Amino acid sequence: MPDLHTLFIADLHLDPAHPASLNRFHQLLNSNPRHLDALYILGDLFEFWIGDDALTSELSPTLPLIKQFTQNIAPIFLIHGNRDFLLGEDFATKTGIRYLPEEHIIDLYGQKALLMHGDTLCTDDNDYQAFRCKVRNPEWQTGFLALSIADRQHMANEARTVSKQLNREKPADILDVNQQATIRTMEKHHSCLLIHGHTHRPAVHQMSIHGKPGRRFVLGAWHATATIVKASKNKIILLDI
Numbered sequence: 363m364p365d366l367h368t369l370f371i372a373d374l375h376l377d378p379a380h381p382a383s384l385n386r387f388h389q390l391l392n393s394n395p396r397h398l399d400a401l402y403i404l405g406d407l408f409e410f411w412i413g414d415d416a417l418t419s420e421l422s423p424t425l426p427l428i429k430q431f432t433q434n435i436a437p438i439f440l441i442h443g444n445r446d447f448l449l450g451e452d453f454a455t456k457t458g459i460r461y462l463p464e465e466h467i468i469d470l471y472g473q474k475a476l477l478m479h480g481d482t483l484c485t486d487d488n489d490y491q492a493f494r495c496k497v498r499n500p501e502w503q504t505g506f507l508a509l510s511i512a513d514r515q516h517m518a519n520e521a522r523t524v525s526k527q528l529n530r531e532k533p534a535d536i537l538d539v540n541q542q543a544t545i546r547t548m549e550k551h552h553s554c555l556l557i558h559g560h561t562h563r564p565a566v567h568q569m570s571i572h573g574k575p576g577r578r579f580v581l582g583a584w585h586a587t588a589t590i591v592k593a594s595k596n597k598i599i600l601l602d603i
C-alpha cells in the first residue's frame with residue numbers, strides 16, 4: 363500500500379493573464395490524488411487579491427474545484443502571502459480552505475515542521491518590510507476594502523509596478539531570506555525543518571539548528587514549471603511537476 367503523504371505548494375500567482383499556472387492548479391485539484399493527508403498552500407495562491415468581493419469571472423471556476431477537493435479528497439490549509447493577504451472568510455467559506463498563522467508548526471510524520479510563506483525572513487529588504495507592516499495593519503485593510511473595486515484595482519496595479527521596479531534595482535541577496543533570521547526563527551520554534559516559499563528559488567538548504575542538522579525546503583513559483591514538496595513517513599522531496 364502506498365505511503366500516506368502530504369503536499370506543499372506556494373507562489374502559484376494565479377492570474378487570468380497567465381492561464382498555464384491556472385491550468386496546472388486545476389489539474390492538481392482534478393487529479394484525485396490517493397493516500398493524501400493534506401495539501402498546504404504556503405502563500406501567494408493568487409497574483410493579487412483585492413478583496414473577496416472582487417473575484418473575477420476568469421477565476422471564479424477555481425473556487426468550486428477547491429471546495430470539491432476539500433470535501434472529497436483532503437483538507438487544504440493556507441498561509442497568507444504577500445500578494446493574497448486579503449483573502450477573507452467569504453473565500454474560506456466558499457472553498458473550505460482553512461487559514462493558518464504566518465508561522466505554523468505541524469507534526470509531519472514524527473518530525474516537527476515549521477511552515478511559513480517566507481517573506482518575514484527577508485529582513486534585509488527594508489523597503490518591503492516597511493510596506494508589509496503598513497498593509498498588514500487592520501486599520502489600513504479596513505480602509506482599503508471600503509474603497510470601490512476599481513480604486514482598489516488601480517492601487518494594486520500601481521503597487522505591483524513600483525515593486526517590480528524596486529526589485530530590479532536591488533542586489534539579488536537583498537531579496538532572499540536572511541540566514542541568521544531564518545536560523546533564529548527555526549530555533550524559536552525548536553524545529554529543524556522549515557518549508558516556505560516567497561523567494562522563487564527552489565532548493566533544499568542544509569544548516570545547523572541548536573547544533574543539530576536542519577533542512578530548509580524552498581518552493582518555487584509556478585511560472586514555467588511547478589514545484590512541490592512531497593512528504594511521507596520515510597522521506598521529504600522537492601519535485602517539479
